[in-house]
Amino acid sequence: MNDTANERADQPRANGRFAGRTVLITGAAGDIGRATAVRLAGDGAHVVLADIADGIETTAAMCADVNAAAEPATVAFDVTHEIDVQRAFEDLSAQGITADLLFNNAGYQGDFENVVDYDATDFRRVLEINVTGVFVVMKWFARTLIATGRPGAIVNTASMAHGGAPNMAAYSASKAAVVALTKTAAKDLAPASIRVNSVSPAFIGPGHMWDRQVELQAGTPSQYFSDEPDEVAAQMIAAVPLRRYGSLDEVAAAVQFLLSDDASYITAFDIQVSGGAT
Numbered sequence: 001m002n003d004t005a006n007e008r009a010d011q012p013r014a015n016g017r018f019a020g021r022t023v024l025i026t027g028a029a030g031d032i033g034r035a036t037a038v039r040l041a042g043d044g045a046h047v048v049l050a051d052i053a054d055g056i057e058t059t060a061a062m063c064a065d066v067n068a069a070a071e072p073a074t075v076a077f078d079v080t081h082e083i084d085v086q087r088a089f090e091d092l093s094a095q096g097i098t099a100d101l102l103f104n105n106a107g108y109q110g111d112f113e114n115v116v117d118y119d120a121t122d123f124r125r126v127l128e129i130n131v132t133g134v135f136v137v138m139k140w141f142a143r144t145l146i147a148t149g150r151p152g153a154i155v156n157t158a159s160m161a162h163g164g165a166p167n168m169a170a171y172s173a174s175k176a177a178v179v180a181l182t183k184t185a186a187k188d189l190a191p192a193s194i195r196v197n198s199v200s201p202a203f204i205g206p207g208h209m210w211d212r213q214v215e216l217q218a219g220t221p222s223q224y225f226s227d228e229p230d231e232v233a234a235q236m237i238a239a240v241p242l243r244r245y246g247s248l249d250e251v252a253a254a255v256q257f258l259l260s261d262d263a264s265y266i267t268a269f270d271i272q273v274s275g276g277a278t
């Protein structure tokens with residue numbers, strides 16, 4: 001393929017599968033949230049972009065670029081502050097915006113330390129963002145949607161770290177909790193016709209989390225990784241049967257499928273976007 005063909009192949013298809021749907025995305029200023037927002041906007045969705053970081057406006061501009069009809073809205077809240085989350089949903093409702101789809105994706109990796117050295121304050125912070133935050137946003141999304149009587153779907157971002165990644169005690173525990181929380185929410189929300197699934201990415205890049213984990217694993221003594229970042233990156237890739245890290249858009253594609261009506265009979269499921277890494 002020439003460069004133009006490559007560029008065209010990389011564009012999300014504007015086939016309108018999400019026309020008339022409104023998706024709220026948390027962590028929308030980050031790498032995976034942004035890639036997913038652009039993909040869903042390109043597929044016809046209205047997007048509501050949430051984060052505490054400034055980058056949501058950039059994501060909004062990118063969504064409008066792929067599809068002028070996406071009409072991106074932005075909302076700033078910390079997922080750990082329930083009152084702010086509640087107000088954000090109430091404000092959106094007052095503006096006539098009710099999301100029927102949720103990509104519940106904001107997250108924090110935390111420190112990299114052996115469990116004997118792990119700081120309890122950081123441990124609590126990771127669980128607060130990755131577990132309590134996911135729960136709180138899901139709760140207010142569902143309450144708001146149920147009040148309208150419409151069906152919907154949720155995808156929570158877990159991680160392959162749910163199996164227990166070295167030096168990542170808090171993150172691994174938090175992502176295992178997201179998988180369990182997803183299954184409970186799927187049961188609780190099934191009577192309201194709201195499906196709840198999760199995605200578990202493994203090594204995804206390029207991006208902030210990939211760079212950070214390579215650098216911090218190299219800086220944290222362990223029998224599992226070298227102290228040289230380049231070697232750590234190679235060790236991580238060697239653990240993946242497909243022998244590469246996944247792209248941001250490959251995570252977005254799994255989220256797009258789970259949120260779409262193509263997944264209408266799938267709930268309480270975790271899709272591993274891992275290149276075969278377990």
Ligand SMILES: NC(=O)c1ccc[n+]([C@@H]2O[C@H](COP(=O)([O-])OP(=O)(O)OC[C@H]3O[C@@H](n4cnc5c(N)ncnc54)[C@H](O)[C@@H]3O)[C@@H](O)[C@H]2O)c1
Pocket residue numbers: 026027028029030031032033050051052053077078079080105106107108109129133157158159160200201202203204205207208209210
């Ligand atoms: N990138 C990877 O390799 C990878 C692998 C597995 C899972 N994940 C998960 O994917 C999700 C997105 O990660 P990413 O790679 O895009 O990382 P990222 O750091 O680029 O994005 C995370 C976003 O979450 C936001 N956020 C953090 N705390 C918040 C809070 N309290 N309130 C509101 N927003 C908050 C940040 O501002 C940031 O924009 C996370 O849940 C992460 O754990 C990422």
